[in-house]
Amino acid sequence: MTNKILHIVGTRPQYIKLFPLWTAIDSDRSIIQEIYDTGQHYDKNMSEELIKEFGFQNITYGNIAGYGPEKQIPMMIENIWNKLVSFKPDYVFLYGDTNSTLAGSIACAKLEIPYGHLEAGVRTEEHVGIQEGVNRKVADHLAKQHFCVTKLDYNNVSNEGLPSERNHLVGDLMYDAFHIMSDRLGDVKDVNDRILVTIHRAENVDDDSRRGLIIETLVELSKHSEVILPLHPRLRAKASVKELALLESSQVKVIEPLKYSDVIKTLKGATGVVTDSGGLPKDAAYAGVKSVVLRDDPIWKELHHQGYIHTVDALDEMTAPSLKDYCMTMLDGAIPPYRSEMSTNKIVDIVKAYLDTK
Numbered sequence: 584m585t586n587k588i589l590h591i592v593g594t595r596p597q598y599i600k601l602f603p604l605w606t607a608i609d610s611d612r613s614i615i616q617e618i619y620d621t622g623q624h625y626d627k628n629m630s631e632e633l634i635k636e637f638g639f640q641n642i643t644y645g646n647i648a649g650y651g652p653e654k655q656i657p658m659m660i661e662n663i664w665n666k667l668v669s670f671k672p673d674y675v676f677l678y679g680d681t682n683s684t685l686a687g688s689i690a691c692a693k694l695e696i697p698y699g700h701l702e703a704g705v706r707t708e709e710h711v712g713i714q715e716g717v718n719r720k721v722a723d724h725l726a727k728q729h730f731c732v733t734k735l736d737y738n739n740v741s742n743e744g745l746p747s748e749r750n751h752l753v754g755d756l757m758y759d760a761f762h763i764m765s766d767r768l769g770d771v772k773d774v775n776d777r778i779l780v781t782i783h784r785a786e787n788v789d790d791d792s793r794r795g796l797i798i799e800t801l802v803e804l805s806k807h808s809e810v811i812l813p814l815h816p817r818l819r820a821k822a823s824v825k826e827l828a829l830l831e832s833s834q835v836k837v838i839e840p841l842k843y844s845d846v847i848k849t850l851k852g853a854t855g856v857v858t859d860s861g862g863l864p865k866d867a868a869y870a871g872v873k874s875v876v877l878r879d880d881p882i883w884k885e886l887h888h889q890g891y892i893h894t895v896d897a898l899d900e901m902t903a904p905s906l907k908d909y910c911m912t913m914l915d916g917a918i919p920p921y922r923s924e925m926s927t928n929k930i931v932d933i934v935k936a937y938l939d940t941k
Contacts, residue, residue, distance in 0.1 A: 586938050588616045589661060589672035593623030593683030596862040598633040600678045600701060601841055603759035605639060605819055611631045611931070617641040621659045621665045621683040622648060625783070626816035629840050633935045636842050646820045652682055652714075652875060659686035667694050673938055676701060677722055679861075684722050690724040695797040697941075698932060701756060703729035704736030707880045708884050728937065730930055731887050732923070733941050751933055754924030757862060762925070764847045771851035778914065779867075783815035784859040792899070794818075797877065798826050799903035804857070804910060805834035813840045856916030868921035875910045891921055 588608065590601050591897050601618070608616050611656060622645040634642065645662040647655045663686055667675075675698035677687045684700075691698045700722045707716050723729055723740055727751045731737040737752045740741040787793050790805035804810050812830070814837050819827075830837050842851065846866065850856070856867040856874040861882055864874040868891040879896045887894065895906070 584613070586614050586673040586810070586935075587670065588614055588676065588934075589667070589670055590616065590618045590676045590678075591619060591621065591683060591687040592678060593621035593634060593659075594681050595624065595630050597678040597681065597683070598630055598637065598639070598859075599760050600756045601639075601676075602633075602637045602843075603702075603756055603763055604676065604930060605637070605929075606763070607927045607931050615670075616672060617643065619643050619645070619663060619670075621645045621662065621686065623655065623659070623683045629816070632840070632842055634938075636844060650894075655843075656686055659683060660690050662685050663690040664694065667691065667696055672696060673941065674698065674934055677726070678702065680705070680719045682714075682718065685718040688722040688725045697727035697937070698724040698725075699728035699930070701730045701930070702732055702736070703750075704731045704733075704739040706736075707882055707884065708738050715759070729931065730926070730933075732856050732926075733735050735756055735884055744792055746892060751929070753929045753933070754926035755865065756926055756930075757865050758923035759867055759925050759927045760843075760901065761847060761866055765851075768844060768851075771848055775852055775854075777849070777853045778804060778808050778855045778857060778910075779809050779813065779853050779863075779895050780810055780812045781858045781860050781863055782812075782877070783817050783819075784878070787898075788815075788818050788821045791799065791823075794821060796901065796903060796906065798822070798830060799911070800906040801835050802829060802833040803903050803907040805836075805913065808854070810835045814838070815840060824888055826844050855910070857910055858913075867891070869923070871918055871920035873914050873916075873918055875913050890918060890922070926928065 592601055593599055608614050620642055634840050647658045649794045667690055675691050675696055675697050677684045678701045689767050703723050705719055727739045730753045737750055740750050762885050765788050782797055801810055849865055850870040850872055856872055859877040864876055868872045868886050873891055878897050879894055881892045885893045
């Protein structure tokens with residue numbers, strides 16, 4: 584019997600999480616899989632680069648560009664609904680905490696199509712990432728299966744009363760993706776005093792004072808270390824002419840957004856990361872690199888407790904010199920690569936066993 588699986592994604596990090604799972608399922612002739620891309624990306628080109636790099640096929644795209652979330656979410660629900668009705672999947676994978684995840688969970692639940700939520704059980708402080716937190720909770724409480732990265736995440740879904748038979752502690756797909764790409768790259772010997780920086784979140788990029796502080800800090804950091812800044816389209820669009828000129832005239836190395844393989848290659852030669860990303864600190868930890876995360880909730884509590892992630896709790900109260908000093912202090916010193924568990928085969932086996940019972 585052939586089963587059909589649909590992966591619903593909408594952002595670049597979700598494609599990275601999809602990568603090892605798609606690769607594993609692709610070799611199984613008993614499963615037909617497709618991807619539905621909601622079109623949520625800030626810049627579609629960033630995800631298209633990953634699609635080429637990972638060799639994804641059978642992708643259907645939604646078109647929600649140019650709308651705010653109040654219109655995007657209902658449009659995504661309708662578009663996903665139509666895809667579910669036409670493709671008739673036996674099972675759906677939803678990833679992380681985006682609006683695409685929320686829309687997918689609602690459409691699947693209403694059509695009574697079972698789905699598994701990857702990165703289930705992650706919880707943030709109530710005052711931080713409220714929108715993402717809502718998305719995660721809705722996705723968890725409607726899911727047929729919860730695939731948890733850590734014991735803490737597993738305990739969260741268990742403590743919220745979700746049925747124990749749905750909860751699975753499997754490890755991190757990003758760990759699998761990191762090691763698959765690392766094996767492809769082989770040994771990377773290029774180790775320098777290098778800091779990789781990515782900035783894209785609305786609270787940092789859209790706020791003039793925060794954005795200015797961050798850019799000034801990067802300029803200060805570049806006087807002491809090599810600073811590499813792949814310029815996210817959102818930051819490019821929001822930065823003033825003066826701010827872009829300041830970056831251009833400084834020692835900050837401003838480049839185009841990196842392919843995933845180039846991110847891993849850069850991390851393997853880096854001494855630190857400064858970011859507001861959710862995913863990059865995990866890749867950094869797997870490479871044995873510390874991160875300063877420009878938000879006041881680390882999201883990944885275990886990495887924070889073990890010294891891989893350092894948060895900035897009062898960014899608005901800092902100056903460029905003080906933020907620079909904080910980054911240099913927190914990133915100083917070596918740390919061994921963080922170890923998770925390879926999760927892909929566990930997830931595939933759990934889903935196949937579930938489908939066998941249907």
